[in-house]
Amino acid sequence: MSHQEEPDHRPEGGFSTPVGSRRTFFHWVTVAAAAVVGVGLAVPLLGSLISPAFMRRRRAWVDVGPVDELPAGRPTQLDHVTTVRDGWQEATSHKAVWAVKQPQGDVTVFSPICTHLGCGYRWDDAEKKFLCPCHGSSFDVKGDVLGGPAPRPLDRLPAKVEGGRLLVMYKDFKSGLRDSVEL
Numbered sequence: 001m002s003h004q005e006e007p008d009h010r011p012e013g014g015f016s017t018p019v020g021s022r023r024t025f026f027h028w029v030t031v032a033a034a035a036v037v038g039v040g041l042a043v044p045l046l047g048s049l050i051s052p053a054f055m056r057r058r059r060a061w062v063d064v065g066p067v068d069e070l071p072a073g074r075p076t077q078l079d080h081v082t083t084v085r086d087g088w089q090e091a092t093s094h095k096a097v098w099a100v101k102q103p104q105g106d107v108t109v110f111s112p113i114c115t116h117l118g119c120g121y122r123w124d125d126a127e128k129k130f131l132c133p134c135h136g137s138s139f140d141v142k143g144d145v146l147g148g149p150a151p152r153p154l155d156r157l158p159a160k161v162e163g164g165r166l167l168v169m170y171k172d173f174k175s176g177l178r179d180s181v182e183l
């Protein structure tokens with residue numbers, strides 16, 4: 001059995017890339033470049049669409065009225081409307097807070113929710129206490145627990161005075177815990 005040698009198709013003078021391989025190479029370079037550009041455009045676009053879903057609830061400062069009208073040392077219930085943005089959703093709701101103006105003019109603002117199991121409480125001017133009707137918790141004017149099953153003082157809300165107006169940022173907190181944990 002004789003062995004015949006294959007003819008050599010290489011051009012004289014050295015090596016070269018066959019034409020078919022070169023075309024394939026440039027095809028894949030073009031595809032890779034298009035993919036890089038596509039990903040570069042898609043990532044920011046997807047990010048702008050998805051990121052609101054992962055954002056924490058955003059709340060705004062709300063004007064709840066003039067500070068001058070608050071009596072010093074006596075809690076006042078202030079009703080207002082607040083807007084909460086949660087991802088793509090925006091909800092408006094009516095809220096109330098308890099504000100106490102200190103003799104020096106500072107204002108302390110409490111969440112209106114009892115820290116035991118979440119009932120609303122009220123200020124009893126005769127007893128000088130906040131009283132919760134659900135299980136009998138009571139709090140003093142500084143929000144500290146006087147009695148009942150409440151595990152912690154009343155939750156304080158961020159508050160500031162600007163141009164004589166009291167601004168409050170409403171927040172919700174988990175009930176029944178020793179520490180104040182925002183929802």
Ligand code: FES
Pocket residue numbers: 114115116117118119132133134135136137148149150
């Ligand atoms: S919810 Fe206020 S004492 Fe239970």
